[in-house]
Protein backbone atom coordinates (compact mmCIF):
# COMPACT_ATOMS: atom_id res chain seq x y z
CA UNK A 630 0.00 0.00 0.00
CA UNK A 631 1.25 3.46 -0.88
CA UNK A 632 1.97 5.55 2.19
CA UNK A 633 -0.02 8.71 2.88
CA UNK A 634 2.25 11.73 2.63
CA UNK A 635 1.62 14.10 5.55
CA UNK A 636 3.05 17.59 5.92
CA UNK A 637 3.03 18.83 9.51
CA UNK A 638 3.11 22.63 9.81
CA UNK A 639 4.44 23.98 13.11
CA UNK A 640 5.64 27.13 14.83
CA UNK A 641 3.92 30.15 13.40
CA UNK A 642 3.35 33.73 14.42
CA UNK A 643 1.44 33.43 17.68
CA UNK A 644 2.51 33.40 21.33
CA UNK A 645 2.07 29.64 21.10
CA UNK A 646 5.01 29.24 18.68
CA UNK A 647 6.96 27.02 21.08
CA UNK A 648 3.93 25.03 22.22
CA UNK A 649 3.15 24.36 18.57
CA UNK A 650 6.65 22.99 17.96
CA UNK A 651 6.38 20.74 21.02
CA UNK A 652 2.99 19.49 19.80
CA UNK A 653 4.37 18.89 16.30
CA UNK A 654 7.26 16.87 17.68
CA UNK A 655 4.84 14.57 19.51
CA UNK A 656 2.68 14.21 16.40
CA UNK A 657 5.66 13.47 14.13
CA UNK A 658 6.78 10.77 16.51
CA UNK A 659 3.32 9.24 16.92
CA UNK A 660 2.12 8.96 13.30
CA UNK A 661 2.67 5.28 12.42
CA UNK A 662 5.59 5.12 9.95
CA UNK A 663 4.24 2.01 8.20
CA UNK A 664 1.27 4.07 6.98
CA UNK A 665 2.54 7.62 6.79
CA UNK A 666 5.47 9.40 5.24
CA UNK A 667 5.80 12.46 7.42
CA UNK A 668 7.58 15.75 6.74
CA UNK A 669 7.56 18.92 8.78
CA UNK A 670 7.85 22.57 7.85
CA UNK A 671 8.39 25.10 10.60
CA UNK A 672 6.99 28.60 10.16
CA UNK A 673 9.04 31.39 11.73
CA UNK A 674 7.64 34.06 14.04
CA UNK A 675 7.71 36.37 11.03
CA UNK A 676 5.45 33.95 9.14
CA UNK A 677 8.13 32.61 6.78
CA UNK A 678 8.31 28.95 5.82
CA UNK A 679 11.71 27.45 6.63
CA UNK A 680 13.42 25.06 4.20
CA UNK A 681 13.92 21.44 5.34
CA UNK A 682 17.29 21.75 7.13
CA UNK A 683 16.24 24.89 9.04
CA UNK A 684 12.89 23.30 9.87
CA UNK A 685 14.64 20.26 11.29
CA UNK A 686 16.89 22.53 13.36
CA UNK A 687 13.89 24.51 14.63
CA UNK A 688 12.12 21.31 15.67
CA UNK A 689 15.18 20.19 17.59
CA UNK A 690 15.69 23.62 19.21
CA UNK A 691 12.03 24.18 19.98
CA UNK A 692 11.84 27.54 18.23
CA UNK A 693 12.56 28.94 14.76
CA UNK A 694 15.34 31.32 13.77
CA UNK A 695 14.33 34.04 11.31
CA UNK A 696 14.80 33.49 7.59
CA UNK A 697 12.78 31.35 5.23
CA UNK A 698 10.54 32.33 2.38
CA UNK A 699 7.30 34.24 2.01
CA UNK A 700 4.42 31.82 2.37
CA UNK A 701 2.97 32.56 -1.06
CA UNK A 702 6.25 31.60 -2.72
CA UNK A 703 6.19 28.40 -0.71
CA UNK A 704 2.58 27.37 -1.31
CA UNK A 705 3.85 24.89 -3.86
CA UNK A 706 5.80 23.24 -1.03
CA UNK A 707 2.52 21.75 0.11
CA UNK A 708 2.01 20.20 -3.31
CA UNK A 709 2.93 16.54 -3.40
CA UNK A 710 1.39 15.94 0.02
CA UNK A 711 -1.84 14.03 0.50
CA UNK A 712 -2.77 15.94 3.61
CA UNK A 713 -1.48 18.82 5.72
CA UNK A 714 -1.64 18.80 9.52
CA UNK A 715 -1.44 22.46 10.59
CA UNK A 716 -0.42 22.23 14.24
CA UNK A 717 -0.65 26.00 14.46
CA UNK A 718 -2.36 28.06 17.14
CA UNK A 719 -3.79 31.55 17.00
CA UNK A 720 -3.71 34.16 14.22
CA UNK A 721 -2.41 33.09 10.79
CA UNK A 722 -2.67 29.43 11.69
CA UNK A 723 -5.87 28.53 13.51
CA UNK A 724 -8.01 31.29 11.99
CA UNK A 725 -8.82 30.02 8.50
CA UNK A 726 -5.92 31.68 6.66
CA UNK A 727 -3.73 28.59 6.26
CA UNK A 728 -6.89 26.52 5.77
CA UNK A 729 -7.90 28.82 2.88
CA UNK A 730 -4.52 28.59 1.23
CA UNK A 731 -4.61 24.79 1.40
CA UNK A 732 -8.16 24.73 0.11
CA UNK A 733 -7.12 26.77 -2.91
CA UNK A 734 -4.23 24.39 -3.44
CA UNK A 735 -6.66 21.44 -3.26
CA UNK A 736 -4.90 19.78 -0.32
CA UNK A 737 -6.94 18.25 2.51
CA UNK A 738 -6.19 19.73 5.88
CA UNK A 739 -6.60 18.32 9.40
CA UNK A 740 -9.22 20.13 11.46
CA UNK A 741 -11.80 22.76 10.69
CA UNK A 742 -12.04 24.51 7.34
CA UNK A 743 -12.07 28.23 6.61
CA UNK A 744 -15.46 29.05 8.12
CA UNK A 745 -15.24 27.06 11.35
CA UNK A 746 -11.65 28.16 11.97
CA UNK A 747 -12.36 31.84 11.33
CA UNK A 748 -15.53 32.00 13.40
CA UNK A 749 -13.98 30.16 16.35
CA UNK A 750 -10.92 32.43 16.29
CA UNK A 751 -12.96 35.59 16.84
CA UNK A 752 -14.55 35.57 20.30
CA UNK A 753 -17.33 37.95 19.29
CA UNK A 754 -18.25 36.00 16.15
CA UNK A 755 -18.23 32.76 18.13
CA UNK A 756 -20.52 34.23 20.77
CA UNK A 757 -22.90 35.75 18.19
CA UNK A 758 -23.37 32.41 16.44
CA UNK A 759 -23.74 30.55 19.74
CA UNK A 760 -26.26 33.15 20.94
CA UNK A 761 -28.32 32.64 17.78
CA UNK A 762 -28.48 28.95 18.72
CA UNK A 763 -29.45 29.70 22.32
CA UNK A 764 -26.33 28.39 24.09
CA UNK A 765 -25.87 29.70 27.65
CA UNK A 766 -23.09 32.30 27.77
CA UNK A 767 -21.97 35.24 29.89
CA UNK A 768 -23.23 38.68 28.81
CA UNK A 769 -20.79 40.46 26.48
CA UNK A 770 -20.27 43.53 24.29
CA UNK A 771 -18.08 44.19 21.28
CA UNK A 772 -16.10 47.42 21.16
CA UNK A 773 -13.90 48.43 18.24
CA UNK A 774 -10.74 50.52 18.38
CA UNK A 775 -12.40 53.14 16.16
CA UNK A 776 -15.40 53.36 18.48
CA UNK A 777 -13.24 53.70 21.57
CA UNK A 778 -10.96 56.33 20.10
CA UNK A 779 -13.74 58.47 18.60
CA UNK A 780 -16.25 58.30 21.49
CA UNK A 781 -14.51 56.85 24.55
CA UNK A 782 -17.17 57.99 27.04
CA UNK A 783 -19.99 56.37 25.06
CA UNK A 784 -17.97 53.18 24.83
CA UNK A 785 -17.22 53.17 28.56
CA UNK A 786 -20.85 53.69 29.57
CA UNK A 787 -22.01 50.96 27.18
CA UNK A 788 -19.46 48.56 28.70
CA UNK A 789 -20.02 49.59 32.31
CA UNK A 790 -23.67 48.57 31.86
CA UNK A 791 -22.44 44.97 32.05
CA UNK A 792 -21.60 45.59 35.73
CA UNK A 793 -18.17 45.04 37.32
CA UNK A 794 -15.97 43.06 37.32
CA UNK A 795 -15.58 42.44 33.61
CA UNK A 796 -13.08 40.51 31.52
CA UNK A 797 -11.53 42.50 28.67
CA UNK A 798 -10.09 40.46 25.80
CA UNK A 799 -8.65 41.04 22.35
CA UNK A 800 -11.18 39.23 20.14
CA UNK A 801 -8.61 37.29 18.11
CA UNK A 802 -5.68 36.11 20.20
CA UNK A 803 -5.90 33.23 22.66
CA UNK A 804 -3.45 32.03 25.34
CA UNK A 805 -4.93 34.71 27.62
CA UNK A 806 -2.61 37.27 25.97
CA UNK A 807 -3.88 40.82 26.56
CA UNK A 808 -6.73 39.65 28.83
CA UNK A 809 -7.46 41.58 32.03
CA UNK A 810 -10.05 41.50 34.74
CA UNK A 811 -11.28 45.03 35.43
CA UNK A 812 -13.02 45.92 38.69
CA UNK A 813 -13.96 49.53 37.94
CA UNK A 814 -13.91 52.16 35.20
CA UNK A 815 -10.28 53.12 35.79
CA UNK A 816 -9.16 49.53 35.36
CA UNK A 817 -11.51 49.15 32.41
CA UNK A 818 -9.82 52.02 30.55
CA UNK A 819 -6.38 50.55 31.19
CA UNK A 820 -7.56 47.09 30.14
CA UNK A 821 -9.03 48.49 26.91
CA UNK A 822 -5.80 50.31 26.04
CA UNK A 823 -3.85 47.09 26.52
CA UNK A 824 -6.31 45.04 24.45
CA UNK A 825 -6.47 47.64 21.65
CA UNK A 826 -2.68 47.50 21.32
CA UNK A 827 -3.20 43.91 20.21
CA UNK A 828 -6.47 43.90 18.25
CA UNK A 829 -8.97 46.22 16.51
CA UNK A 830 -11.82 44.26 18.07
CA UNK A 831 -12.20 43.78 21.79
CA UNK A 832 -14.78 41.79 23.70
CA UNK A 833 -15.84 42.81 27.20
CA UNK A 834 -17.62 40.14 29.22
CA UNK A 835 -19.46 40.11 32.51
CA UNK A 836 -17.46 37.97 34.93
CA UNK A 837 -19.27 34.94 36.26
CA UNK A 838 -20.76 35.61 39.74
CA UNK A 839 -17.98 33.65 41.44
CA UNK A 840 -14.71 32.11 40.27
CA UNK A 841 -15.95 29.45 37.86
CA UNK A 842 -14.77 25.86 37.63
CA UNK A 843 -13.11 25.42 34.23
CA UNK A 844 -14.24 22.30 32.46
CA UNK A 845 -13.33 21.10 28.99
CA UNK A 846 -14.56 18.51 26.51
CA UNK A 847 -12.69 17.05 23.54
CA UNK A 848 -14.71 16.56 20.35
CA UNK A 849 -13.51 14.25 17.56
CA UNK A 850 -15.16 13.58 14.19
CA UNK A 851 -16.75 15.30 11.21
CA UNK A 852 -20.51 15.13 10.71
CA UNK A 853 -21.27 12.76 13.60
CA UNK A 854 -18.62 13.69 16.16
CA UNK A 855 -18.05 12.06 19.55
CA UNK A 856 -17.44 13.84 22.86
CA UNK A 857 -14.79 12.77 25.37
CA UNK A 858 -15.33 12.58 29.11
CA UNK A 859 -15.19 15.98 30.81
CA UNK A 860 -11.90 17.30 32.20
CA UNK A 861 -11.25 20.06 34.70
CA UNK A 862 -8.40 22.50 35.23
CA UNK A 863 -7.64 23.76 38.72
CA UNK A 864 -5.18 26.48 39.74
CA UNK A 865 -4.64 29.03 42.50
CA UNK A 866 -4.39 32.24 40.47
CA UNK A 867 -7.37 34.56 40.13
CA UNK A 868 -8.02 33.40 36.58
CA UNK A 869 -6.42 31.14 33.98
CA UNK A 870 -3.90 33.69 32.73
CA UNK A 871 -0.84 33.27 30.49
CA UNK A 872 1.52 32.60 33.37
CA UNK A 873 -0.76 29.92 34.86
CA UNK A 874 -1.18 28.28 31.44
CA UNK A 875 2.48 28.04 30.58
CA UNK A 876 4.34 27.67 33.89
CA UNK A 877 4.74 23.99 34.67
CA UNK A 878 3.00 22.99 37.87
CA UNK A 879 0.70 26.03 38.15
CA UNK A 880 -2.38 24.26 36.81
CA UNK A 881 -3.60 20.74 37.37
CA UNK A 882 -5.66 18.56 35.05
CA UNK A 883 -8.37 16.25 36.38
CA UNK A 884 -10.03 13.68 34.13
CA UNK A 885 -12.83 12.92 34.66
CA UNK A 886 -13.93 16.14 36.35
CA UNK A 887 -15.62 15.59 39.71
CA UNK A 888 -18.97 17.06 38.75
CA UNK A 889 -22.48 15.60 38.82
CA UNK A 890 -23.17 13.10 36.05
CA UNK A 891 -26.03 15.24 34.71
CA UNK A 892 -23.74 18.28 34.34
CA UNK A 893 -21.16 16.21 32.57
CA UNK A 894 -23.78 14.89 30.13
CA UNK A 895 -25.03 18.43 29.51
CA UNK A 896 -21.50 19.65 28.78
CA UNK A 897 -20.77 16.77 26.40
CA UNK A 898 -23.99 17.26 24.46
CA UNK A 899 -23.46 21.02 24.33
CA UNK A 900 -19.91 20.47 23.06
CA UNK A 901 -21.18 18.40 20.15
CA UNK A 902 -23.99 20.85 19.37
CA UNK A 903 -21.60 23.82 19.42
CA UNK A 904 -19.11 21.96 17.21
CA UNK A 905 -21.86 21.48 14.64
CA UNK A 906 -23.30 25.00 15.00
CA UNK A 907 -19.87 26.48 14.26
CA UNK A 908 -19.16 24.13 11.35
CA UNK A 909 -16.10 22.61 13.00
CA UNK A 910 -14.43 19.49 11.64
CA UNK A 911 -11.91 16.96 12.84
CA UNK A 912 -11.32 18.18 16.35
CA UNK A 913 -12.05 20.89 18.87
CA UNK A 914 -11.64 21.43 22.57
CA UNK A 915 -14.77 23.01 23.96
CA UNK A 916 -14.30 25.05 27.16
CA UNK A 917 -16.96 25.86 29.73
CA UNK A 918 -17.37 27.74 32.99
CA UNK A 919 -19.30 25.82 35.62
CA UNK A 920 -20.78 27.33 38.78
CA UNK A 921 -21.23 24.78 41.54
CA UNK A 922 -23.67 26.87 43.59
CA UNK A 923 -26.23 27.27 40.83
CA UNK A 924 -25.39 24.39 38.51
CA UNK A 925 -25.00 26.92 35.68
CA UNK A 926 -22.87 25.98 32.73
CA UNK A 927 -21.61 28.70 30.36
CA UNK A 928 -20.03 27.92 27.04
CA UNK A 929 -16.78 29.92 26.88
CA UNK A 930 -14.95 29.04 23.67
CA UNK A 931 -13.99 26.41 21.11
CA UNK A 932 -10.36 25.84 20.21
CA UNK A 933 -10.09 24.36 16.75
CA UNK A 934 -6.41 23.45 17.16
CA UNK A 935 -5.90 22.90 20.88
CA UNK A 936 -2.50 22.25 22.47
CA UNK A 937 -1.37 18.85 21.26
CA UNK A 938 1.67 17.74 23.25
CA UNK A 939 1.43 14.24 24.73
CA UNK A 940 0.38 15.76 28.05
CA UNK A 941 -1.99 18.45 26.73
CA UNK A 942 -5.64 18.44 27.77
CA UNK A 943 -7.11 17.50 24.37
CA UNK A 944 -5.14 14.27 23.80
CA UNK A 945 -5.60 13.37 27.48
CA UNK A 946 -9.38 13.79 27.14
CA UNK A 947 -9.43 11.53 24.09
CA UNK A 948 -7.21 9.01 25.87
CA UNK A 949 -9.88 8.89 28.59
CA UNK A 950 -12.36 8.15 25.79
CA UNK A 951 -10.23 5.16 24.77
CA UNK A 952 -8.38 6.77 21.87
CA UNK A 953 -4.64 6.75 22.54
CA UNK A 954 -2.32 9.42 21.12
CA UNK A 955 -1.16 7.47 18.10
CA UNK A 956 -4.69 6.32 17.20
CA UNK A 957 -5.84 9.92 17.64
CA UNK A 958 -3.39 11.48 15.18
CA UNK A 959 -4.09 8.67 12.72
CA UNK A 960 -7.83 9.26 13.04
CA UNK A 961 -7.38 13.00 12.48
CA UNK A 962 -5.56 12.40 9.21
CA UNK A 963 -8.29 9.95 8.14
CA UNK A 964 -10.98 12.50 9.00
CA UNK A 965 -9.21 15.12 6.86
CA UNK A 966 -9.05 12.72 3.91
CA UNK A 967 -12.71 11.78 4.42
CA UNK A 968 -13.73 15.44 3.93
CA UNK A 969 -11.94 15.76 0.59
Ligand SMILES: Nc1ncnc2c1ncn2[C@@H]1O[C@H](COP(=O)(O)OP(=O)(O)O)[C@@H](O)[C@H]1O
Nearest residue numbers: 767796803804805806834835836837868869930
Ligand atom coordinates in the same frame (compact mmCIF):
# COMPACT_ATOMS: atom_id res chain seq x y z
N1 LIG B 1 -16.49 35.96 31.73
C1 LIG B 1 -15.57 35.36 32.51
N2 LIG B 1 -15.84 35.09 33.81
C2 LIG B 1 -14.92 34.49 34.61
N3 LIG B 1 -13.68 34.16 34.20
C3 LIG B 1 -13.35 34.41 32.92
C4 LIG B 1 -14.28 35.02 32.01
N4 LIG B 1 -13.67 35.15 30.81
C5 LIG B 1 -12.43 34.66 30.96
N5 LIG B 1 -12.21 34.23 32.22
C6 LIG B 1 -10.92 33.66 32.71
O1 LIG B 1 -9.89 34.00 31.77
C7 LIG B 1 -9.36 32.82 31.14
C8 LIG B 1 -9.01 33.10 29.69
O2 LIG B 1 -10.16 33.50 28.94
P1 LIG B 1 -10.51 32.85 27.55
O3 LIG B 1 -11.73 33.54 27.04
O4 LIG B 1 -10.59 31.38 27.69
O5 LIG B 1 -9.28 33.30 26.66
P2 LIG B 1 -8.22 32.46 25.78
O6 LIG B 1 -8.84 32.29 24.44
O7 LIG B 1 -7.02 33.32 25.74
O8 LIG B 1 -8.01 31.14 26.46
C9 LIG B 1 -10.44 31.78 31.33
O9 LIG B 1 -9.93 30.47 31.27
C10 LIG B 1 -10.97 32.15 32.74
O10 LIG B 1 -10.05 31.72 33.74
Ligand SMILES: [Mg+2]
Nearest residue numbers: 804805916930
Ligand atom coordinates in the same frame (compact mmCIF):
# COMPACT_ATOMS: atom_id res chain seq x y z
MG1 LIG C 1 -9.42 29.77 27.04
